[in-house]
Amino acid sequence: MRTCNYAQLDLKILYVGPLQYGGTCLQRKWALEDLGCSVVGVDTGIPEDRSPLIKLGFKVRRRVFPDFEIFRINKAVISTARTVKPDIVWIDKGLAITSETLQSIKVFCPQTILVSFSPDDMLNPNNQTEHYLNSIPLYDHHITTKTYNVKELQSLGAHSVLMMDNSYCRRSHNPVNLTPEQRLKLGAYVGFIGFWEQERDEYISFLAESDIPVRVWGPWKQDRKYPPNMLVEGRTAWGDDYAPTLCAFDINLCFLRKENRDLQTTRSVEIPACGTFMLAERTDEHLSLFKEGEEAEFFDSKEEMRDKVTYYLQHEDLRRKIALAGYNRCQDQGYSYTERFRQVIKIILRESHVN
Numbered sequence: 001m002r003t004c005n006y007a008q009l010d011l012k013i014l015y016v017g018p019l020q021y022g023g024t025c026l027q028r029k030w031a032l033e034d035l036g037c038s039v040v041g042v043d044t045g046i047p048e049d050r051s052p053l054i055k056l057g058f059k060v061r062r063r064v065f066p067d068f069e070i071f072r073i074n075k076a077v078i079s080t081a082r083t084v085k086p087d088i089v090w091i092d093k094g095l096a097i098t099s100e101t102l103q104s105i106k107v108f109c110p111q112t113i114l115v116s117f118s119p120d121d122m123l124n125p126n127n128q129t130e131h132y133l134n135s136i137p138l139y140d141h142h143i144t145t146k147t148y149n150v151k152e153l154q155s156l157g158a159h160s161v162l163m164m165d166n167s168y169c170r171r172s173h174n175p176v177n178l179t180p181e182q183r184l185k186l187g188a189y190v191g192f193i194g195f196w197e198q199e200r201d202e203y204i205s206f207l208a209e210s211d212i213p214v215r216v217w218g219p220w221k222q223d224r225k226y227p228p229n230m231l232v233e234g235r236t237a238w239g240d241d242y243a244p245t246l247c248a249f250d251i252n253l254c255f256l257r258k259e260n261r262d263l264q265t266t267r268s269v270e271i272p273a274c275g276t277f278m279l280a281e282r283t284d285e286h287l288s289l290f291k292e293g294e295e296a297e298f299f300d301s302k303e304e305m306r307d308k309v310t311y312y313l314q315h316e317d318l319r320r321k322i323a324l325a326g327y328n329r330c331q332d333q334g335y336s337y338t339e340r341f342r343q344v345i346k347i348i349l350r351e352s353h354v355n
Helices: 024-034 052-064 066-084 099-108 130-138 149-155 180-186 198-209 239-247 266-273 284-289 302-313 316-332 337-351
Strands: 012-017 038-043 088-092 113-118 141-144 161-163 188-193 214-217 230-232 249-254 278-281 297-299
Touching (some): 012 024, 012 066, 024 038, 038 066, 066 099, 113 130, 141 337, 161 337, 188 198, 198 230, 239 266, 249 302, 266 278, 266 284, 266 316, 278 302, 302 316
Parallel strands (some): 012 038, 012 088, 113 141, 188 249, 214 230, 249 278
């Protein structure tokens, strides 16, 4: 039986996922490194350090020759695992990882713990592949941020499923002091960062039509006319621009992705971790993360959202007090990936009979 220092988490981990800068997958890899683990990555995404022409070639090859890309990724995983002989192989949303790859790793490294992590609803058909579904029973542990996925994954053959609340990155999500010029460049009274969805469009348009200026960062539709008070950038605030943009808004809206059946999302924690005010959709899970009216604010309807926006724009001191309390909640309760992973890995090692 292997031994492990729980305090230092002195583990060798092979981390597999799209590791582009600014993405949450890379942030999770950083968290494991911050815990003292030796982490080797296999990037399943499109390399960010390549020229635009090479990146275009990657995209075309994935679309035209998907089987070749799957072969390339799995070959890299097996080859790296043979070299590293990791304590844990951590697969971040492993849609391209085959059951044959997992079985091969167990043959030449039988004590390796296979972990599947996903921040998305893996019972959503858009988040599934045949490779992923066939691999579910082969993982030693599944980690999900969706409460309802626990029983659903178990019904598909998962042995151990751990539910973990969403988290923020200690390296990326922090309060940022901005100049007036930076606030003008990035922010507004009310803002949202994220992808377009019909309901989000309707809610934000409702605010704009209520004479409340709103700014949206994200790849939103450009084929329709938005209300005059609604500034849609058409591009996302990514990487090093993300936290400053959150901090440039007086009020940050937090919407949930309905096709993922979200009850919380990464923004649910990232916004308060940046020390800024969050107004989010009301769910039981949101209410368990932050006290309503004290550490964040919530809404159930367009009208309630509008009324709370209006109220808190007029009460700056209270808005700042709530934002600070939300930030302190993130720090005091260990909402970072680093602290959540510290607890999750202890559970994984204990259930895997590693001491």
